[in-house]
Amino acid sequence: MTNGHSGGITVHGTVAEGYEGVREEFRAVLAEEHNEPGSQLAVYKDGEPVVDLWAGDGVDGDSLPAVYSCTKGAAHLVVALLVQDGTLELDRTVASYWPEFAAEGKDRLTLRELLGHRAGLIGVKEGFTAEELADDRVLAARLAGRAPFWEPGAAYGYHALVIGALTGEVVLRATGRTLQELFEERVRAPYGLDVFLGQPAGLEPRFLPVRPLNPTPAQAAEMAARPADPESLRAVSFHAHLDLTEWINRPAVRALGQASAGAVASARGLAGMYAATLGEFAGLPALLKPETRAEFARPGLTGTDLVTEQTDHFGLGFERPSEDHPELGTDAYGHCGAAGAQAFADPASGIAYGYTRRRHTYPGGSAPENVRLVRAVVDAARA
Structure with missing residues (x-):
């Protein structure tokens, strides 16, 4: 257990015996971080909490940062449950659930292919407004009749801000319930998790506003040397015309719980969600x-x-974190998120991991410090 102070960094929280090295690594990476520290780290081992740490201005263990694409892990946990139940079939076509989706040559795309980001339906060239992007039903309606950017099923590309709307529409057509409703009923509420696909208004005081990237001079120079092509697939998928920091800091956006990037969650909540997929958790x-x-x-x-x-x-639906963290098993699954968040389950070690931070990192996605933190966690678990 411990609070510790070193080099201007005060670390709060607890670690189990044998995980003291994780606390020291957490302190070290925050002390070295260019941006101000504001992070949470939580880990469960075989369903038991072994790491629960936080540091930074205005941050505590109950803070609810925006976790961007970590949302996809929560959303696709619902899809996995429905496949497990037999309600959804992976090799059935999307159009058999959602007839309007068949337009423009998308009639043969299966749910399996959709979950693998193979639809080619990453957005629209003209872009969505901030209000449209917050509403999965609006996104699904706009995208259903659109032509894909590549032959469906033939290749894959990250549907960064719309995949949850597409899979969520399949869920709605098959069950009559929204993905957000099913997540609340089957996952969040029964397991008591601080992961919200739709932030209740009463939790606004716990929200931790995202801060934009504050690049080092070297990073700023690199960014200036690589201007974004507004016509590129990346620009379309990531909606480069919008300020996504300002977007997620809007209460109205978070209230809708957009299923690709709209969740708020603590590290404790993310780790707990993945722990609940591995074994008994919270008595369930x-x-x-x-x-x-x-x-x-x-x-x-x-x-x-x-x-x-x-x-x-x-x-x-999930990312394979072993591609970035080779110490994990190849059957690990999870999802990272902008601002540097990372969350996953590793069946091989029994580890469920959650990390959040309040400022965007460069170049995006999982923060670089996760490499060191995950290694320290797995080393402690195996010891």
């Missing part, structure tokens, strides 16, 4: 069976992502 049985976990962690399509240029990093 595991959410997922081993065969379901394996199915959703398996690579969806090998090769290079047309949007991000990463390789082999998606399973079904």
Whole structure:
């Protein structure tokens, strides 16, 4: 257990015996971080809390940062549950659930392919407004009739801000319930998790506003040397015309709980969500069976992502964190998020991991310090 102070960094929270090195690594990476520290780190091992740490101005263990694409892990946990139940079938076409989706040559795309980011439906060239982007039903309606950016199923590319709207519409058509409603009823409420796909107004005092990137001079120079192409697949997928920091800091956006990037969650909540997929948690049985976990962690399509240029990093709806963290098993599954968040389950070690931070990191996605933190966690777990 401990609060510690070193080099201007005060670390609050507790660690279990044997995880003291994780606390020291957490303090070290925050002390070295260019931006002001404002982070949470939580870890469960076999369903038991072993790390619960936080540091930074205005941050505590109950703070609710925006976790951007970590939202996709919560959303696709719902899809995994529905597949496990037999309500959804991975190799059935999306159009069989959602007839309007069949337009413009998308009639043969399966749910499995959609979950693997293979639809080619990453956005629209003219862009969505901030209000449209916050509403999954609006996104689904606008995208259903659109032509894809590549042949559906033939390649994959990150559908950064719309994948949850697409899979969520399938969920709605199959069940009559929104993905957000099902997450609340089947995951968040029964397990007591601080992960919200739709932030209740009463929790606004706990929200931790996101701060924009504050680049070092070297980072600023690199950014200036690589101007974004507004016509690129990346610009379309990431909605480069919008300020996504300002967007997620709007209460109205967070209230809708957009299923690609609209969740708020503590590190404790993210880690707990993944712990609940691995085994008994909060006195309740595991959410997922081993065969379901394996199915959703398996690579969806090998090769290079047309949007991000990463390789082999998606399973079904979830990312495969072993691509960035080789100390994890290849059957690990989770999702990172802008501002540097990372969350996953690793069946091989029994670890469920959650990390959040309040300021954007460069160049985006999972913050670089997660490499050191994950290694320290796995080393402690194996020791």
